[in-house]
Amino acid sequence: MAQDGRFDEFRDKIATVGADGKRIWVFPKKQLGKFFNRRSIVAYSLLLFLFAGPFIKIGGEPLLLFDILERKFVILGQIFWPQDMFIFALGAVAFVVLIIVFTVVFGRLFCGWVCPQTIFMEMVFRRIEYWIDGDWTAQKKLDRMPWNRHKIYKRSLKWGIFWIISFLIANTFLAYIVGIEKLQEIIFDDPGNHIGGLLAIIGFTTVFFAVFAWFREQVCTTVCPYGRLQGVLLDKNSIVVAYDDKRGENRAPFRKKENRDETEKGDCIDCHQCVNVCPTGIDIRNGTQLECVNCTLCMDACDSMMDRVGLEKGLIRLDSEEGIRTGKKWKLTTRAKAYIVLMFAILGLLMVMLFSRSEIQLNILSLKGSSYTKVNDTTIVNIYQAKILNKTNQEHDIDLAVTSGNAELEVVGGELILEKGSELSRNIIIRMNRKDLDGPKTPVVVGLYKGDELITDKEIKFSGPGF
Numbered sequence: 153m154a155q156d157g158r159f160d161e162f163r164d165k166i167a168t169v170g171a172d173g174k175r176i177w178v179f180p181k182k183q184l185g186k187f188f189n190r191r192s193i194v195a196y197s198l199l200l201f202l203f204a205g206p207f208i209k210i211g212g213e214p215l216l217l218f219d220i221l222e223r224k225f226v227i228l229g230q231i232f233w234p235q236d237m238f239i240f241a242l243g244a245v246a247f248v249v250l251i252i253v254f255t256v257v258f259g260r261l262f263c264g265w266v267c268p269q270t271i272f273m274e275m276v277f278r279r280i281e282y283w284i285d286g287d288w289t290a291q292k293k294l295d296r297m298p299w300n301r302h303k304i305y306k307r308s309l310k311w312g313i314f315w316i317i318s319f320l321i322a323n324t325f326l327a328y329i330v331g332i333e334k335l336q337e338i339i340f341d342d343p344g345n346h347i348g349g350l351l352a353i354i355g356f357t358t359v360f361f362a363v364f365a366w367f368r369e370q371v372c373t374t375v376c377p378y379g380r381l382q383g384v385l386l387d388k389n390s391i392v393v394a395y396d397d398k399r400g401e402n403r404a405p406f407r408k409k410e411n412r413d414e415t416e417k418g419d420c421i422d423c424h425q426c427v428n429v430c431p432t433g434i435d436i437r438n439g440t441q442l443e444c445v446n447c448t449l450c451m452d453a454c455d456s457m458m459d460r461v462g463l464e465k466g467l468i469r470l471d472s473e474e475g476i477r478t479g480k481k482w483k484l485t486t487r488a489k490a491y492i493v494l495m496f497a498i499l500g501l502l503m504v505m506l507f508s509r510s511e512i513q514l515n516i517l518s519l520k521g522s523s524y525t526k527v528n529d530t531t532i533v534n535i536y537q538a539k540i541l542n543k544t545n546q547e548h549d550i551d552l553a554v555t556s557g558n559a560e561l562e563v564v565g566g567e568l569i570l571e572k573g574s575e576l577s578r579n580i581i582i583r584m585n586r587k588d589l590d591g592p593k594t595p596v597v598v599g600l601y602k603g604d605e606l607i608t609d610k611e612i613k614f615s616g617p618g619f
Contacts (some may be wrong), residue, residue, distance in 0.1 A: 166373055167434045167443055168369060170434045179291045180449070181287060182287045182288065183429040186455070187449075187450065187452050188452050191265055191448065195275040199271065199275070205328065205334055211545040212572070214332070219329060230543075233575075235541060237307050242501065245498060249491070251381075252491055253384060254493055259445045263376075263378065264445045270445055273431070278431075284310045311582065314365050318361040320359040321337065322360060323353065332582050373432055381547070389392060389473075390473075390474045392444070393451060394440070394473065394475075394476050395439070396468070397437070398421050398470075400419050403422040403437075405422055419458070423457050429486050430449065446470075451469060455467075496573075512541065512542055513541040513612070514540055516580070516610075524616050528585070529584055530590065531585060532584050533583050533584075538578050538579075539576070540575065542575070544573070547569065548570040550600055550602050552568065552599070553579060555597045555598070558584060559584040559588070562581040562583070563580050564579040564581060565578045565579060581598060582598075582612075584596070584616070589616045593613040594614040596611070597609050
């Protein structure tokens with residue numbers, strides 16, 4: 153229940169949707185401060201990493217590459233193939249658990265500080281908007297203005313810059329999919345040779361442009377499932393951007409030389425600055441809400457006003473509901489500790505899999521539609537297909553041989569030179585003397601060698617006539 157006795161009806165609706173179902177456009181006031189400066193450092197560092205990432209090489213391989221068409225994935229210079237999908241599956245589980253742990257402990261801080269949607273919207277597109285359209289009051293005035301020459305100029309300039317940045321973002325993401333070299337080749341080649349790719353880039357650019365020019369905070373409040381997820385994961389001990397109602401109520405405007413304790417007034421001077429700066433249009437004083445992305449702008453705005461009127465900062469701060477209620481310092485709960493233990497267990501298993509996976513993988517399959525062949529009364533032949541996958545950044549000169557000693561092997565198709573990050577396929581012929589047969593399926597071990605070093609081996613079943 154709210155302080156004036158009304159029920160918390162604000163929880164029954166989204167702050168950016170009116171009673172008539174129409175969108176309420178948000179014009180957040182420009183706000184600077186300690187937390188904004190810290191968030192800017194994090195955001196611009198991540199943006200630098202994002203745009204520089206495709207150019208960074210480790211051992212000749214890109215820092216990150218997710219080539220879905222070639223089914224080749226590179227993470228920190230290490231090549232992964234579809235055969236490593238179990239590692240990706242475990243990595244996805246680890247990522248989900250990490251999100252759960254982070255949310256249980258730190259609430260939705262990820263959204264305000266690290267999420268690409270928030271970083272691009274608030275630190276790139278919103279900054280450009282302030283530069284062209286002015287602060288929130290100027291933006292409101294421009295929005296209500298009829299379409300005259302001034303408004304057309306402002307909108308054309310802003311949307312043109314938005315489109316260029318969206319095009320740059322789309323190409324950056326494409327570089328993480330096809331690689332920077334391939335992207336440069338596409339850019340400088342005849343566009344007629346890449347019509348499909350060009351249409352895809354224009355499509356993605358349009359999506360990014362629509363998100364940052366029009367959809368905006370609706371991504372966080374109506375589309376992103378994380379806001380709903382936090383309602384399940386948050387508890388009274390989770391860190392959130394919280395309003396100290398014990399200290400702030402009862403709200404009342406500030407009066408000079410007034411003793412607010414004597415008049416039973418709280419520290420909240422009801423200036424609405426926390427509401428004016430909110431990029432999702434909520435009033436943080438109502439409590440934790442799914443629309444809050446923990447951007448901490450309201451904290452900077454409130455601290456600024458407290459400074460002006462000579463009251464203590466921290467009326468709106470990062471704290472837990474339990475901390476606000478009891479005044480005790482925050483500490484990890486048993487639930488959070490259990491999640492953290494689970495997270496480190498999964499990450500440990502993931503590390504073991506990463507460091508123990510074979511760098512060169514050998515698979516041998518019977519050639520489709522083939523059967524054993526009797527060359528003469530004493531020799532039986534089987535034909536197989538050997539697929540050798542190189543997960544390293546080096547070229548290898550390799551060889552195949554039978555290590556079990558009961559057969560002979562011949563490679564068809566030339567030398568076995570395994571290029572870095574590639575898959576080599578060769579047909580192999582295995583001959584066995586009939587006296588070495590051990591039933592219709594005889595085990596044969598094939599080894600893969602680099603010089604005299606045995607890299608890996610594979611046991612296959614040699615088909616032959618029954619006894």
